[in-house]
Amino acid sequence: MDDWIDYYDSTHTIYVSKLHRDLHFQIIARDILSYISSPEATVLDYACGEALSAAQVASACGKLILAEPAPGVRGRLIARFAPNTKIRVRSLEDVKKMQEQSVDLAVMNSVAQYMSPEELDSALLNIRRLLKPSGRLVLGDILQPNVGMGRDVMALLSFGLRHGFLKDALIGLISTALSDYRHLRSRIGLQRYSEDEITAKLSAAGFAVQRAHTNIGHNRWRMTFVARPPLVRG
Numbered sequence: 001m002d003d004w005i006d007y008y009d010s011t012h013t014i015y016v017s018k019l020h021r022d023l024h025f026q027i028i029a030r031d032i033l034s035y036i037s038s039p040e041a042t043v044l045d046y047a048c049g050e051a052l053s054a055a056q057v058a059s060a061c062g063k064l065i066l067a068e069p070a071p072g073v074r075g076r077l078i079a080r081f082a083p084n085t086k087i088r089v090r091s092l093e094d095v096k097k098m099q100e101q102s103v104d105l106a107v108m109n110s111v112a113q114y115m116s117p118e119e120l121d122s123a124l125l126n127i128r129r130l131l132k133p134s135g136r137l138v139l140g141d142i143l144q145p146n147v148g149m150g151r152d153v154m155a156l157l158s159f160g161l162r163h164g165f166l167k168d169a170l171i172g173l174i175s176t177a178l179s180d181y182r183h184l185r186s187r188i189g190l191q192r193y194s195e196d197e198i199t200a201k202l203s204a205a206g207f208a209v210q211r212a213h214t215n216i217g218h219n220r221w222r223m224t225f226v227a228r229p230p231l232v233r234g
């Protein structure tokens, strides 16, 4: 296993049970829905993963583009959402070729930590190009430099406790500790950014930035940012 894309393409244990996986995607979809401002909106979910609740997002917008780099995940997305005429499945290469100013809302949740800083810069520049002047990018689940793996463990356990899968969460933590995840996390690591660092990165890509009050998803120790093309006065 070479990188995080291979990891997400494998039969990994990041979701400790079906309930955990289903709840995860329901919560992400609910949070994405809160950022959709028009039923006609074109929404881009950048590195969407399995996106199990994407049909709910699609029902609230005009078009939903699910972009995913892992080929196996992409194959399942194509099969799962083939009947849904509002959903398109794309690779990240396809996204580079999309028409400029064609997207109202781009979401990149829980992805920046897996990218090199250079990959993130180039993805941000591309998304900036794709956004309409009134569009927004929601960049979620950013890990902070001073918050260690202990907080991720706590967040998972409290999520499990609240939703009745604490035992599975404990078992899942042990399997993850013994898995490729642990090896990759110590070998390649996860990218972390302070609020100032991510603001500087987004500004360099041509965005005006605000931190959101709450993170997307269940982990309150991670951060979400809302970035938009700056207003042109004239």
Ligand SMILES: C[S@@+](CC[C@H](N)C(=O)[O-])C[C@H]1O[C@@H](n2cnc3c(N)ncnc32)[C@H](O)[C@@H]1O
Binding pocket: 004, 005, 008, 009, 028, 046, 047, 048, 049, 050, 068, 069, 070, 108, 109, 110, 111, 114, 115, 116, 119
């Ligand atoms: C934790 S999942 C997040 C999926 C979804 N956005 C969510 O919130 O549930 C991480 C995603 O990042 C993708 N990924 C991993 N490494 C990447 C890279 N270097 N560039 C782009 N995407 C990457 C994986 O394929 C996977 O879909």
